[in-house]
Amino acid sequence: MIRIGILLSLCTLLCCRSLSAQQCHTPEISLLSAEEDAFNEYVLRFVQDGGPADTSLQIIPTVVHIIMRNAADSMSLARVQSQIHASNLDLRKRNADTARIRAPFKAVAADCQIQLCLATRKPDGNNFAGVLWHSYPDFDPADMSAIRTATQLDPDRYLNVWVQPGQEGGSAVFPWEKTASHDGFTLGSLVFGTFGTDLQPGFNEGGIFTHELGHYLGLYHTFHGGFAYLGECDRLHDADIGDLCADTPLDWDMPLSTDQCDDGTRFCSTGDSSVITQSENFMHYNRDSCVQMFSLDQRARMRACTDSARALLVSASNLNFTGAACLPLVSLPEITPAENWTVYPNPAGDIVYIHYPAKMSLLSVRLLDLQGREIRQWQGNISEAGLQDIPAGIYILRIQGKDFTDSRKLVRR
């Protein structure tokens, strides 16, 4: 009972998967608001009307905000792309580890036909790469709410994701909670992307981003409300309780910190029997290597969301407005050390900073115009470059090392 009591109190506080539970803030148990109730009613109608049969691809224009206390907090575009790519594979059931989905659940593992694509146009029509770097030298996590409001792009038109420095875990806004100034989700930098020496052990496959995206599109945890039905194995597939998905068995356990996969074994309150719950679901708490699937009923909830609360977001006119640019689902190129670098701010003023891993050694940095003509050259391991006399415009910043060369588009304000 003590254990149950602890779990109940934790569960009221926590939401997302994380090794460090206190990092999670999306409420787990809530008294149903009118808006939440209406969303769930909409899902029922959507399913009854045959909505899940729609196989059209739903594209979500996405902007990623990198919050930086200093240069070391910056994230390269390649790392952002690695995260978007990993979550797209998860959404499309193209993740490499689908073979690990256990037999009882293989038939309900879903291709959600939803993809994230980085926006290439801001609301003012200016082009960008879908990533915004924000400098907050005095950053305090308590400021995140104000930072989100100050930096968001129109949340009806963009999925806004904020990468919070030095944090793990995440926190999402359910579709029925969204307001004009509060939407999207945050993700800790220590669990963001699929490469980087700062990634937390067990969280280097982008799974928490996928989990938060599930909340953003209306999914509960697979153990949502499960404590009210402790051990009641006869209600495993009741779609009216728990996470409201019949194909994610009712679950009443929520492992918070484990070095191994939770295998989903739960004991029934009657007899000596046990059952297997869907601990490989992205909406369970488990390490990245232990989660592999969304279910068909979860797909229906997400599709009902893109059909209602987030309909403008995925509309054809909005894809045009935001210039959503999709990465191919085939494997991204291998990340080389040369790609693990970034320039910021971008657009830049009089100075642009160049951040790259300590193990990279630069021979030169060159500023080229769009015709490839050299405008300026700097020698050696520089970390900043002066642009005082460079006219406003779009340039290419090219770094050259002993055995690599790589480029970034640089906008001079």
Ligand SMILES: [Zn+2]
């Ligand atoms: Zn969660």
